[in-house]
Amino acid sequence: MITKSSVQINKEWDIVGARQMGRELAKDLGFGTVDQARIATAISELARNIYLYAKKGKIAYETVEKMNQKGLKIIASDQGPGINDLSKVMEDGFSTSGGLGAGLPGVKRLMDYFDVVSEPGKGTTITTIKWVR
Amino acid sequence: MEPYKFDVNNYRNLLKKYIASQDEKSLYQAEQFSKLSMQHNISPEEIINVHIQALKELYPDLPTEIDSSMNFLLETMISYGLAYQEFQSLREKQGELESEISIAANMQQTLLSTTKPDIEGMDIGAISVPSHQMNGDYYYFVTDESNNLGIAIADVIGKGIPAALAMSMIKYSLDSFPDTMRSPSVILEHLNRVVGQNVANTSMFITMFYALFNYKTGYLQYSSAGHEPGFYYCAAKDQFFEIKTKGLVLGVSCQVTYEQLDITMEQGDMVVLLTDGVTECRIGERFIETEEVLEVIRQYMHLPAQEAVESVYRHFERLQDFQLRDDFTLIFLKK
Numbered sequence: 239m240i241t242k243s244s245v246q247i248n249k250e251w252d253i254v255g256a257r258q259m260g261r262e263l264a265k266d267l268g269f270g271t272v273d274q275a276r277i278a279t280a281i282s283e284l285a286r287n288i289y290l291y292a293k294k295g296k297i298a299y300e301t302v303e304k305m306n307q308k309g310l311k312i313i314a315s316d317q318g319p320g321i322n323d324l325s326k327v328m329e330d331g332f333s334t335s336g337g338l339g340a341g342l343p344g345v346k347r348l349m350d351y352f353d354v355v356s357e358p359g360k361g362t363t364i365t366t367i368k369w370v371r
Numbered sequence: 372m373e374p375y376k377f378d379v380n381n382y383r384n385l386l387k388k389y390i391a392s393q394d395e396k397s398l399y400q401a402e403q404f405s406k407l408s409m410q411h412n413i414s415p416e417e418i419i420n421v422h423i424q425a426l427k428e429l430y431p432d433l434p435t436e437i438d439s440s441m442n443f444l445l446e447t448m449i450s451y452g453l454a455y456q457e458f459q460s461l462r463e464k465q466g467e468l469e470s471e472i473s474i475a476a477n478m479q480q481t482l483l484s485t486t487k488p489d490i491e492g493m494d495i496g497a498i499s500v501p502s503h504q505m506n507g508d509y510y511y512f513v514t515d516e517s518n519n520l521g522i523a524i525a526d527v528i529g530k531g532i533p534a535a536l537a538m539s540m541i542k543y544s545l546d547s548f549p550d551t552m553r554s555p556s557v558i559l560e561h562l563n564r565v566v567g568q569n570v571a572n573t574s575m576f577i578t579m580f581y582a583l584f585n586y587k588t589g590y591l592q593y594s595s596a597g598h599e600p601g602f603y604y605c606a607a608k609d610q611f612f613e614i615k616t617k618g619l620v621l622g623v624s625c626q627v628t629y630e631q632l633d634i635t636m637e638q639g640d641m642v643v644l645l646t647d648g649v650t651e652c653r654i655g656e657r658f659i660e661t662e663e664v665l666e667v668i669r670q671y672m673h674l675p676a677q678e679a680v681e682s683v684y685r686h687f688e689r690l691q692d693f694q695l696r697d698d699f700t701l702i703f704l705k706k
Binding site: 330347 | 420423460
């Protein structure tokens with residue numbers, strides 16, 4: 239069974255809603271407390287990036303399965319300004335230097351799979367998956 | 372003591388013992404546990420999770436308030452865990468950079484190496500020590516078939532890698548000048564153009580002193596591009612004189628001419644060339660005075676030239692508590 243759902247991000251409080259939905263799905267899938275917290279933090283980071291840089295976008299959730307393993311796929315997409323220098327953004331210490339948060343490298347660490355596609359002027363789509371251990 | 376494994380059982384037993392006795396031994400073991408966890412890249416939130424599990428096993432009737440509060444703590448630790456991981460990865464990266472720089476420093480030494488010529492009747496000593504890994508000072512010797520010895524000593528304002536890169540350029544320009552081009556002022560004019568064309572807009576300045584010495588006649592011609600003045604020791608008068616000429620540092624303006632002066636060295640005379648790493652040696656809070664530099668030079672100048680420059684270096688190194696603040700280069704030319 240595949241579940242799909244999503245949360246629109248238009249204002250800062252939507253970040254909380256996005257976390258909540260992610261956590262509930264994670265709990266249902268059987269994620270432990272630590273992984274639930276990690277997934278919520280990753281969603282926070284993704285939703286916050288949308289809110290700060292693209293103003294609006296959405297976080298979509300999908301349950302995924304591979305070889306007896308269940309996972310949660312989270313897709314953050316927006317039609318914002320896009321990211322000019324992806325390799326710079328993915329560098330440790332680049333976005334976190336001001337203490338602003340975990341940045342994309344943080345999201346990558348929290349999750350098991352991470353992919354980002356971005357076109358300047360058109361928007362960004364970040365796809366991540368966490369597998370149930 | 373038994374070896375520690377990062378598992379709930381181990382932690383639970385430790386916690387149980389501590390709650391019962393509140394002894395220091397358990398706390399010491401907790402410390403070992405945390406160090407071991409770090410070695411295995413266990414993040415703070417995982418430790419808290421282990422704590423929660425152990426607590427629930429020890430107290431099955433744990434009040435829900437405590438349970439919730441522990442989950443709250445776990446959530447707040449996630450970002451710390453990330454910061455810790457990032458720190459680890461940055462530390463690795465730093466190690467890689469350091470080894471890369473040390474390879475570059477070796478490369479620089481190979482590229483910029485110059486051979487101190489062996490000339491009958493002359494005694495030459497030269498030393499150049501970087502304050503960090505890469506040297507922003509440089510010296511260069513070249514001889515020709517008409518009994519001439521060319522000596523260059525240069526200092527890039529600024530230190531480290533950019534300075535070292537600029538020095539390679541200076542060396543290869545010097546190498547490419549024909550034997551017929553020997554006049555110090557002409558050489559500096561050419562180098563000034565090379566530097567101006569290649570490092571314009573980088574706010575990098577290079578000072579240089581160039582001397583051409585005829586070792587048969589003792590005639591020494593020299594020009595300077597804003598470089599730290601050297602000294603001429605006249606044995607007959609037993610006195611040091613500053614060797615100073617006017618000239619703009621390299622690379623500031625394209626059309627510069629350099630003044631050229633000369634002296635004639637007699638038996639027992641000596642020429643001292645240096646960079647500001649020598650003269651701006653700092654003792655505590657104050658800079659050293661020129662008289663003090665000359666005193667130190669005088670103290671060692673009776674030694675063979677190479678031994679003398681090395682002794683002067685060691686003297687200043689000790690004065691500065693073995694921490695050079697600037698690259699240090701010193702040349703003695705004794706007749």
